[in-house]
Amino acid sequence: MSAVSVEFKGVSKRFGNRSVLAAVSGTLQRGRVLVVAGPNGAGKSTLLNILAGLLRPSRGEVVYRNGDAPLARTHWFEHLGMAAPDMAVYEELSALENLRFFARLRGLHLEDPTLQELLDGLGLPPREHTRTVGTYSSGMRQRVKLAQAILHEPPVLLLDEPSSNLDEAGHGVVADLVARFRELAAVAVATNDPREMTWADARIDLAL
Amino acid sequence: MRASTLLSESLAVLGKELTAELRSRVALNAVGLFGLTTLIAVAYQIGPYRIQEQDRPHLLAALLWVILFFAATSGLSRVFVKEEDAHTAKTLRLAARPLAVFAGKFLFNLILLAALYAFIVPLYCALMGYAVQGVASLALLLACGAVALSATSTMVAAIISRASGSTTLFAILSVPLVLPLLVMLIQGTRAAAGSTTIAAVLPALQGVVSLGGATLVISVYLFPVVWHD
Numbered sequence: 044m045s046a047v048s049v050e051f052k053g054v055s056k057r058f059g060n061r062s063v064l065a066a067v068s069g070t071l072q073r074g075r076v077l078v079v080a081g082p083n084g085a086g087k088s089t090l091l092n093i094l095a096g097l098l099r100p101s102r103g104e105v106v107y108r109n110g111d112a113p114l115a116r117t118h119w120f121e122h123l124g125m126a127a128p129d130m131a132v133y134e135e136l137s138a139l140e141n142l143r144f145f146a147r148l149r150g151l152h153l154e155d156p157t158l159q160e161l162l163d164g165l166g167l168p169p170r171e172h173t174r175t176v177g178t179y180s181s182g183m184r185q186r187v188k189l190a191q192a193i194l195h196e197p198p199v200l201l202l203d204e205p206s207s208n209l210d211e212a213g214h215g216v217v218a219d220l221v222a223r224f225r226e227l228a229a230v231a232v233a234t235n236d237p238r239e240m241t242w243a244d245a246r247i248d249l250a251l
Numbered sequence: 252m253r254a255s256t257l258l259s260e261s262l263a264v265l266g267k268e269l270t271a272e273l274r275s276r277v278a279l280n281a282v283g284l285f286g287l288t289t290l291i292a293v294a295y296q297i298g299p300y301r302i303q304e305q306d307r308p309h310l311l312a313a314l315l316w317v318i319l320f321f322a323a324t325s326g327l328s329r330v331f332v333k334e335e336d337a338h339t340a341k342t343l344r345l346a347a348r349p350l351a352v353f354a355g356k357f358l359f360n361l362i363l364l365a366a367l368y369a370f371i372v373p374l375y376c377a378l379m380g381y382a383v384q385g386v387a388s389l390a391l392l393l394a395c396g397a398v399a400l401s402a403t404s405t406m407v408a409a410i411i412s413r414a415s416g417s418t419t420l421f422a423i424l425s426v427p428l429v430l431p432l433l434v435m436l437i438q439g440t441r442a443a444a445g446s447t448t449i450a451a452v453l454p455a456l457q458g459v460v461s462l463g464g465a466t467l468v469i470s471v472y473l474f475p476v477v478w479h480d
Contacts, residue, residue, distance in 0.1 A: 095345065096479075097341060097344065097345070097479075099480070120344070120345050120346070123345060124345075125345055127341070129338050129341060130338060130339075130341045130342045131337055131338040131339050131342060132339065132342060133267065133271060133337070133339055134337065135270065135271035135274045135275050136267070136270060136271065140270070144263055144266075144267050145342075145346050147259065147260070147263040148260050148263055148264075148346045148347045148351070149346060150256075150259075150260075175274070188342075191342065191346075
Protein backbone atom coordinates (compact mmCIF):
# COMPACT_ATOMS: atom_id res chain seq x y z
CA MET A 44 0.00 0.00 0.00
CA SER A 45 1.54 3.31 -1.07
CA ALA A 46 1.73 6.24 1.35
CA VAL A 47 -0.76 8.73 0.01
CA SER A 48 -1.46 11.89 1.99
CA VAL A 49 -4.20 14.44 1.51
CA GLU A 50 -3.78 18.09 2.35
CA PHE A 51 -6.67 20.51 2.28
CA LYS A 52 -6.37 24.25 2.74
CA GLY A 53 -9.05 26.86 3.24
CA VAL A 54 -11.79 24.62 1.90
CA SER A 55 -15.14 26.40 1.72
CA LYS A 56 -18.37 25.29 0.15
CA ARG A 57 -21.51 27.22 -0.66
CA PHE A 58 -24.75 25.81 -2.01
CA GLY A 59 -26.45 28.87 -3.47
CA ASN A 60 -26.55 31.49 -0.71
CA ARG A 61 -25.95 28.96 2.04
CA SER A 62 -22.45 28.54 3.34
CA VAL A 63 -21.83 24.95 4.46
CA LEU A 64 -18.08 25.00 5.08
CA ALA A 65 -15.88 27.98 5.82
CA ALA A 66 -12.10 27.80 5.34
CA VAL A 67 -11.45 24.32 6.73
CA SER A 68 -7.87 23.07 6.63
CA GLY A 69 -6.17 19.86 7.66
CA THR A 70 -4.12 16.87 6.60
CA LEU A 71 -4.79 13.17 6.22
CA GLN A 72 -1.77 10.94 6.55
CA ARG A 73 -0.97 7.35 7.28
CA GLY A 74 -0.88 6.48 10.96
CA ARG A 75 -3.37 9.15 11.98
CA VAL A 76 -7.14 9.14 12.15
CA LEU A 77 -8.78 12.49 11.49
CA VAL A 78 -12.20 12.75 13.09
CA VAL A 79 -14.57 15.33 11.63
CA ALA A 80 -17.19 16.14 14.25
CA GLY A 81 -20.12 18.52 14.40
CA PRO A 82 -23.89 18.65 14.58
CA ASN A 83 -26.16 17.58 11.73
CA GLY A 84 -25.89 20.02 8.85
CA ALA A 85 -22.46 21.30 9.89
CA GLY A 86 -20.89 20.02 6.66
CA LYS A 87 -19.14 16.79 7.73
CA SER A 88 -20.37 14.80 4.75
CA THR A 89 -19.73 17.74 2.42
CA LEU A 90 -16.12 17.90 3.60
CA LEU A 91 -15.65 14.17 3.02
CA ASN A 92 -17.22 14.45 -0.43
CA ILE A 93 -14.81 17.28 -1.25
CA LEU A 94 -11.87 15.23 0.03
CA ALA A 95 -13.05 12.34 -2.17
CA GLY A 96 -13.22 14.58 -5.24
CA LEU A 97 -16.96 14.07 -5.56
CA LEU A 98 -17.64 17.75 -4.93
CA ARG A 99 -15.55 20.75 -5.91
CA PRO A 100 -14.91 23.29 -3.16
CA SER A 101 -16.15 26.85 -3.73
CA ARG A 102 -12.82 28.02 -2.35
CA GLY A 103 -9.62 26.40 -1.21
CA GLU A 104 -7.82 23.35 -2.51
CA VAL A 105 -7.33 19.66 -1.91
CA VAL A 106 -4.02 18.07 -2.84
CA TYR A 107 -3.31 14.33 -2.94
CA ARG A 108 0.33 13.34 -2.75
CA ASN A 109 1.86 9.95 -3.38
CA GLY A 110 5.09 10.39 -1.46
CA ASP A 111 6.06 13.89 -2.57
CA ALA A 112 4.48 13.73 -6.02
CA PRO A 113 1.08 15.38 -6.39
CA LEU A 114 -1.62 13.17 -7.87
CA ALA A 115 -3.92 14.39 -10.65
CA ARG A 116 -7.56 14.57 -9.63
CA THR A 117 -8.41 11.87 -12.19
CA HIS A 118 -6.26 9.41 -10.20
CA TRP A 119 -7.65 10.15 -6.73
CA PHE A 120 -10.34 7.50 -6.92
CA GLU A 121 -7.80 4.72 -7.46
CA HIS A 122 -6.31 5.47 -4.04
CA LEU A 123 -9.53 5.99 -2.22
CA GLY A 124 -12.09 3.90 -0.35
CA MET A 125 -15.26 5.45 0.99
CA ALA A 126 -18.42 4.44 2.81
CA ALA A 127 -21.20 6.93 3.50
CA PRO A 128 -24.91 6.87 4.29
CA ASP A 129 -25.75 8.14 0.79
CA MET A 130 -23.69 5.41 -0.88
CA ALA A 131 -25.22 2.03 -1.57
CA VAL A 132 -24.31 -1.29 -3.12
CA TYR A 133 -26.50 -3.06 -5.67
CA GLU A 134 -29.68 -4.53 -4.19
CA GLU A 135 -30.20 -6.95 -7.08
CA LEU A 136 -26.80 -8.55 -6.48
CA SER A 137 -25.62 -10.63 -3.54
CA ALA A 138 -22.86 -9.38 -1.24
CA LEU A 139 -20.41 -11.67 -2.99
CA GLU A 140 -21.50 -10.52 -6.46
CA ASN A 141 -21.18 -6.88 -5.37
CA LEU A 142 -17.62 -7.47 -4.18
CA ARG A 143 -16.75 -9.41 -7.35
CA PHE A 144 -18.08 -6.49 -9.40
CA PHE A 145 -16.15 -3.80 -7.49
CA ALA A 146 -13.00 -5.96 -7.48
CA ARG A 147 -13.20 -6.33 -11.24
CA LEU A 148 -13.69 -2.58 -11.69
CA ARG A 149 -10.56 -1.99 -9.63
CA GLY A 150 -8.56 -4.58 -11.53
CA LEU A 151 -8.26 -6.94 -8.58
CA HIS A 152 -8.18 -10.67 -9.17
CA LEU A 153 -9.63 -11.83 -5.88
CA GLU A 154 -10.98 -15.34 -5.47
CA ASP A 155 -14.28 -15.96 -3.70
CA PRO A 156 -12.67 -17.32 -0.50
CA THR A 157 -10.80 -14.00 -0.10
CA LEU A 158 -14.01 -12.04 -0.57
CA GLN A 159 -15.88 -14.31 1.81
CA GLU A 160 -13.15 -13.86 4.38
CA LEU A 161 -13.54 -10.09 4.06
CA LEU A 162 -17.30 -10.35 4.58
CA ASP A 163 -16.84 -12.74 7.51
CA GLY A 164 -14.39 -10.29 9.07
CA LEU A 165 -17.02 -7.57 8.91
CA GLY A 166 -19.55 -9.79 10.64
CA LEU A 167 -21.73 -10.85 7.71
CA PRO A 168 -22.67 -14.50 8.30
CA PRO A 169 -21.61 -16.91 5.49
CA ARG A 170 -25.23 -17.93 4.78
CA GLU A 171 -25.94 -14.30 3.77
CA HIS A 172 -23.07 -13.96 1.28
CA THR A 173 -25.10 -15.28 -1.66
CA ARG A 174 -28.46 -13.70 -0.82
CA THR A 175 -29.34 -10.51 -2.70
CA VAL A 176 -28.60 -7.31 -0.79
CA GLY A 177 -32.24 -6.23 -1.26
CA THR A 178 -33.21 -8.81 1.36
CA TYR A 179 -30.66 -7.55 3.94
CA SER A 180 -31.25 -5.54 7.08
CA SER A 181 -29.77 -2.03 7.15
CA GLY A 182 -26.94 -3.25 9.41
CA MET A 183 -26.01 -6.02 6.97
CA ARG A 184 -26.01 -3.53 4.09
CA GLN A 185 -23.68 -1.29 6.09
CA ARG A 186 -21.23 -4.20 6.45
CA VAL A 187 -21.25 -4.76 2.66
CA LYS A 188 -20.71 -1.04 2.09
CA LEU A 189 -17.71 -1.14 4.40
CA ALA A 190 -16.41 -4.23 2.57
CA GLN A 191 -16.52 -2.46 -0.82
CA ALA A 192 -14.73 0.53 0.72
CA ILE A 193 -11.76 -1.53 1.97
CA LEU A 194 -11.77 -4.20 -0.74
CA HIS A 195 -8.71 -2.73 -2.50
CA GLU A 196 -6.93 -1.79 0.76
CA PRO A 197 -6.95 1.89 -0.17
CA PRO A 198 -4.25 4.23 1.13
CA VAL A 199 -6.96 6.82 1.84
CA LEU A 200 -10.10 5.71 3.67
CA LEU A 201 -13.05 8.06 4.20
CA LEU A 202 -15.79 6.85 6.52
CA ASP A 203 -18.95 8.87 6.99
CA GLU A 204 -20.90 7.70 10.04
CA PRO A 205 -19.39 4.21 9.73
CA SER A 206 -21.33 2.70 12.64
CA SER A 207 -24.73 3.92 11.50
CA ASN A 208 -27.30 1.11 11.51
CA LEU A 209 -24.87 -1.19 13.31
CA ASP A 210 -25.38 -2.90 16.66
CA GLU A 211 -22.76 -3.05 19.44
CA ALA A 212 -20.95 -5.93 17.75
CA GLY A 213 -20.94 -3.96 14.52
CA HIS A 214 -19.50 -0.94 16.28
CA GLY A 215 -16.70 -3.17 17.52
CA VAL A 216 -16.06 -4.41 13.98
CA VAL A 217 -15.73 -0.81 12.76
CA ALA A 218 -13.44 0.07 15.66
CA ASP A 219 -11.19 -2.88 14.70
CA LEU A 220 -11.28 -1.84 11.06
CA VAL A 221 -10.23 1.72 11.89
CA ALA A 222 -7.48 0.44 14.17
CA ARG A 223 -6.15 -1.79 11.37
CA PHE A 224 -6.30 0.93 8.73
CA ARG A 225 -4.72 3.52 11.02
CA GLU A 226 -1.41 1.71 10.37
CA LEU A 227 -1.99 1.27 6.65
CA ALA A 228 -3.85 4.32 5.41
CA ALA A 229 -4.82 7.93 5.92
CA VAL A 230 -8.22 7.69 7.60
CA ALA A 231 -10.94 10.31 8.05
CA VAL A 232 -14.11 9.58 10.02
CA ALA A 233 -17.11 11.91 10.05
CA THR A 234 -19.21 11.23 13.12
CA ASN A 235 -21.50 12.39 15.87
CA ASP A 236 -20.89 9.32 17.97
CA PRO A 237 -18.84 10.07 21.12
CA ARG A 238 -17.33 6.55 21.00
CA GLU A 239 -16.01 7.15 17.48
CA MET A 240 -14.53 10.50 18.51
CA THR A 241 -12.12 8.62 20.78
CA TRP A 242 -10.42 7.20 17.67
CA ALA A 243 -9.09 10.66 16.81
CA ASP A 244 -5.43 11.52 16.45
CA ALA A 245 -6.57 14.85 15.04
CA ARG A 246 -9.98 16.41 15.11
CA ILE A 247 -11.89 19.05 13.21
CA ASP A 248 -14.99 20.42 14.90
CA LEU A 249 -17.45 21.95 12.48
CA ALA A 250 -20.11 24.32 13.72
CA LEU A 251 -23.46 25.23 12.18
CA MET B 252 -2.06 2.49 -11.62
CA ARG B 253 -5.02 0.31 -12.54
CA ALA B 254 -4.41 -3.29 -13.48
CA SER B 255 -7.79 -3.53 -15.20
CA THR B 256 -8.37 -2.53 -18.78
CA LEU B 257 -11.10 -0.26 -20.01
CA LEU B 258 -12.61 -3.23 -21.83
CA SER B 259 -12.75 -5.46 -18.75
CA GLU B 260 -14.24 -2.61 -16.68
CA SER B 261 -16.84 -1.92 -19.39
CA LEU B 262 -17.76 -5.60 -19.53
CA ALA B 263 -18.02 -5.67 -15.74
CA VAL B 264 -20.51 -2.78 -15.87
CA LEU B 265 -22.42 -4.51 -18.69
CA GLY B 266 -22.47 -7.78 -16.75
CA LYS B 267 -23.77 -6.02 -13.65
CA GLU B 268 -26.49 -4.27 -15.69
CA LEU B 269 -27.61 -7.52 -17.32
CA THR B 270 -27.66 -9.46 -14.04
CA ALA B 271 -29.58 -6.70 -12.26
CA GLU B 272 -32.03 -6.35 -15.15
CA LEU B 273 -32.66 -10.08 -15.49
CA ARG B 274 -33.52 -10.16 -11.78
CA SER B 275 -35.67 -7.02 -11.64
CA ARG B 276 -36.93 -6.98 -15.29
CA VAL B 277 -38.04 -3.36 -14.88
CA ALA B 278 -36.65 -2.02 -18.15
CA LEU B 279 -37.48 -5.19 -20.10
CA ASN B 280 -41.08 -5.11 -18.93
CA ALA B 281 -41.42 -1.38 -19.58
CA VAL B 282 -39.98 -1.55 -23.08
CA GLY B 283 -41.71 -4.80 -24.01
CA LEU B 284 -45.14 -3.87 -22.69
CA PHE B 285 -45.04 -0.34 -24.10
CA GLY B 286 -43.98 -1.69 -27.49
CA LEU B 287 -46.57 -4.45 -27.53
CA THR B 288 -49.42 -2.20 -26.37
CA THR B 289 -48.63 0.45 -28.98
CA LEU B 290 -48.26 -2.17 -31.69
CA ILE B 291 -51.58 -3.81 -30.86
CA ALA B 292 -53.34 -0.44 -30.70
CA VAL B 293 -51.93 0.53 -34.12
CA ALA B 294 -52.66 -2.88 -35.63
CA TYR B 295 -56.21 -2.89 -34.23
CA GLN B 296 -57.03 0.63 -35.40
CA ILE B 297 -55.22 0.63 -38.73
CA GLY B 298 -54.25 -2.94 -39.57
CA PRO B 299 -52.99 -4.03 -42.96
CA TYR B 300 -56.05 -2.90 -44.96
CA ARG B 301 -57.01 0.60 -43.81
CA ILE B 302 -54.18 2.41 -45.53
CA GLN B 303 -54.34 3.44 -49.16
CA GLU B 304 -51.86 1.50 -51.29
CA GLN B 305 -49.93 4.65 -52.30
CA ASP B 306 -49.59 5.72 -48.65
CA ARG B 307 -48.38 2.34 -47.35
CA PRO B 308 -44.59 2.77 -47.84
CA HIS B 309 -44.56 6.13 -46.03
CA LEU B 310 -47.00 5.35 -43.25
CA LEU B 311 -45.82 1.84 -42.42
CA ALA B 312 -42.19 2.92 -42.16
CA ALA B 313 -43.11 5.90 -39.99
CA LEU B 314 -45.42 3.91 -37.71
CA LEU B 315 -42.76 1.24 -37.18
CA TRP B 316 -40.24 3.79 -35.93
CA VAL B 317 -42.77 5.66 -33.82
CA ILE B 318 -43.52 2.39 -32.01
CA LEU B 319 -39.85 1.46 -31.64
CA PHE B 320 -38.75 4.90 -30.47
CA PHE B 321 -41.42 5.46 -27.86
CA ALA B 322 -41.11 1.93 -26.52
CA ALA B 323 -37.35 2.40 -26.25
CA THR B 324 -37.74 5.77 -24.50
CA SER B 325 -39.61 4.12 -21.63
CA GLY B 326 -36.61 1.92 -20.79
CA LEU B 327 -33.44 3.57 -22.02
CA SER B 328 -33.64 6.56 -19.68
CA ARG B 329 -33.40 4.29 -16.64
CA VAL B 330 -29.74 3.34 -16.88
CA PHE B 331 -28.50 6.31 -14.87
CA VAL B 332 -31.68 7.37 -13.10
CA LYS B 333 -31.80 4.03 -11.28
CA GLU B 334 -28.20 4.53 -10.08
CA GLU B 335 -29.10 7.92 -8.60
CA ASP B 336 -32.38 6.65 -7.12
CA ALA B 337 -30.69 3.64 -5.52
CA HIS B 338 -27.72 5.75 -4.28
CA THR B 339 -25.30 3.49 -6.13
CA ALA B 340 -24.08 6.26 -8.48
CA LYS B 341 -21.58 7.60 -5.94
CA THR B 342 -20.22 4.11 -5.24
CA LEU B 343 -19.84 3.52 -8.97
CA ARG B 344 -18.22 6.94 -9.51
CA LEU B 345 -15.50 6.07 -7.02
CA ALA B 346 -14.82 2.61 -8.42
CA ALA B 347 -15.04 2.85 -12.22
CA ARG B 348 -13.56 5.01 -14.91
CA PRO B 349 -16.20 7.24 -16.53
CA LEU B 350 -15.63 5.75 -19.98
CA ALA B 351 -16.12 2.23 -18.65
CA VAL B 352 -19.43 3.31 -17.12
CA PHE B 353 -20.53 4.92 -20.38
CA ALA B 354 -19.45 1.93 -22.49
CA GLY B 355 -21.14 -0.59 -20.18
CA LYS B 356 -24.40 1.37 -20.09
CA PHE B 357 -24.28 2.01 -23.84
CA LEU B 358 -23.85 -1.71 -24.52
CA PHE B 359 -26.68 -2.55 -22.13
CA ASN B 360 -29.01 -0.11 -23.93
CA LEU B 361 -27.89 -1.60 -27.24
CA ILE B 362 -28.83 -5.10 -26.07
CA LEU B 363 -32.17 -3.80 -24.78
CA LEU B 364 -32.85 -2.19 -28.16
CA ALA B 365 -31.82 -5.35 -30.03
CA ALA B 366 -34.26 -7.36 -27.90
CA LEU B 367 -37.01 -4.82 -28.57
CA TYR B 368 -36.35 -4.87 -32.33
CA ALA B 369 -36.24 -8.68 -32.42
CA PHE B 370 -39.59 -8.78 -30.60
CA ILE B 371 -41.48 -5.93 -32.29
CA VAL B 372 -40.29 -5.83 -35.93
CA PRO B 373 -41.39 -9.35 -37.00
CA LEU B 374 -44.70 -8.90 -35.14
CA TYR B 375 -45.24 -5.53 -36.80
CA CYS B 376 -44.53 -6.95 -40.27
CA ALA B 377 -46.96 -9.80 -39.62
CA LEU B 378 -49.78 -7.75 -38.07
CA MET B 379 -49.53 -4.84 -40.52
CA GLY B 380 -48.88 -6.95 -43.63
CA TYR B 381 -45.61 -5.11 -44.14
CA ALA B 382 -43.67 -6.93 -46.87
CA VAL B 383 -40.04 -5.81 -46.81
CA GLN B 384 -38.09 -6.56 -50.01
CA GLY B 385 -34.66 -5.70 -48.65
CA VAL B 386 -34.55 -7.69 -45.43
CA ALA B 387 -30.75 -7.42 -45.20
CA SER B 388 -30.94 -3.65 -45.79
CA LEU B 389 -33.54 -3.29 -43.06
CA ALA B 390 -31.47 -5.41 -40.66
CA LEU B 391 -28.43 -3.21 -41.33
CA LEU B 392 -30.48 -0.09 -40.82
CA LEU B 393 -31.93 -1.43 -37.57
CA ALA B 394 -28.43 -2.29 -36.32
CA CYS B 395 -26.98 1.12 -37.15
CA GLY B 396 -30.10 2.84 -35.84
CA ALA B 397 -29.79 0.93 -32.56
CA VAL B 398 -26.17 2.04 -32.12
CA ALA B 399 -27.04 5.70 -32.80
CA LEU B 400 -30.17 5.61 -30.63
CA SER B 401 -28.34 3.86 -27.80
CA ALA B 402 -25.47 6.39 -27.86
CA THR B 403 -27.86 9.35 -27.82
CA SER B 404 -30.13 7.88 -25.16
CA THR B 405 -27.25 6.88 -22.88
CA MET B 406 -25.73 10.36 -23.03
CA VAL B 407 -29.07 12.13 -22.45
CA ALA B 408 -29.88 9.68 -19.63
CA ALA B 409 -26.61 10.64 -17.93
CA ILE B 410 -27.34 14.36 -18.30
CA ILE B 411 -30.83 14.15 -16.82
CA SER B 412 -30.17 11.57 -14.11
CA ARG B 413 -29.62 14.04 -11.26
CA ALA B 414 -32.58 16.24 -12.17
CA SER B 415 -36.03 15.87 -10.68
CA GLY B 416 -38.74 14.91 -13.19
CA SER B 417 -36.06 13.14 -15.18
CA THR B 418 -38.40 11.06 -17.33
CA THR B 419 -40.09 14.15 -18.74
CA LEU B 420 -36.71 15.80 -19.18
CA PHE B 421 -35.44 12.75 -21.04
CA ALA B 422 -38.21 13.06 -23.62
CA ILE B 423 -37.72 16.82 -23.96
CA LEU B 424 -33.96 16.59 -24.40
CA SER B 425 -33.78 13.47 -26.52
CA VAL B 426 -36.51 14.25 -29.05
CA PRO B 427 -34.64 17.11 -30.79
CA LEU B 428 -31.47 15.01 -30.86
CA VAL B 429 -33.24 11.91 -32.10
CA LEU B 430 -35.56 13.61 -34.60
CA PRO B 431 -33.03 13.83 -37.49
CA LEU B 432 -32.07 10.24 -36.77
CA LEU B 433 -35.69 9.10 -36.90
CA VAL B 434 -36.30 10.94 -40.17
CA MET B 435 -33.33 9.15 -41.76
CA LEU B 436 -34.35 5.79 -40.34
CA ILE B 437 -37.90 6.18 -41.67
CA GLN B 438 -36.59 7.15 -45.11
CA GLY B 439 -34.19 4.19 -45.08
CA THR B 440 -36.90 1.76 -43.97
CA ARG B 441 -39.17 2.98 -46.77
CA ALA B 442 -36.35 2.40 -49.25
CA ALA B 443 -35.54 -1.05 -47.81
CA ALA B 444 -39.19 -2.08 -48.07
CA GLY B 445 -39.26 -1.32 -51.80
CA SER B 446 -35.86 -2.55 -52.95
CA THR B 447 -33.60 -5.55 -52.44
CA THR B 448 -30.38 -3.60 -53.03
CA ILE B 449 -28.31 -2.05 -50.26
CA ALA B 450 -27.70 0.93 -52.56
CA ALA B 451 -31.30 2.03 -52.03
CA VAL B 452 -30.77 2.56 -48.30
CA LEU B 453 -27.21 3.85 -48.56
CA PRO B 454 -27.97 7.61 -48.24
CA ALA B 455 -30.03 7.00 -45.09
CA LEU B 456 -27.47 4.55 -43.76
CA GLN B 457 -24.64 7.06 -44.24
CA GLY B 458 -26.63 9.68 -42.36
CA VAL B 459 -27.43 7.32 -39.47
CA VAL B 460 -23.82 6.12 -39.19
CA SER B 461 -22.52 9.72 -39.28
CA LEU B 462 -24.94 10.87 -36.61
CA GLY B 463 -24.32 7.80 -34.43
CA GLY B 464 -20.56 8.12 -34.84
CA ALA B 465 -20.59 11.82 -34.03
CA THR B 466 -22.70 11.19 -30.91
CA LEU B 467 -20.34 8.46 -29.74
CA VAL B 468 -17.25 10.63 -30.23
CA ILE B 469 -18.85 13.62 -28.46
CA SER B 470 -19.98 11.33 -25.64
CA VAL B 471 -16.43 10.08 -25.07
CA TYR B 472 -15.34 13.66 -24.34
CA LEU B 473 -18.51 14.92 -22.68
CA PHE B 474 -19.44 11.99 -20.48
CA PRO B 475 -16.59 12.25 -17.92
CA VAL B 476 -17.58 15.87 -17.28
CA VAL B 477 -21.27 15.02 -16.94
CA TRP B 478 -20.56 11.98 -14.74
CA HIS B 479 -18.25 13.68 -12.27
CA ASP B 480 -19.47 17.28 -12.19
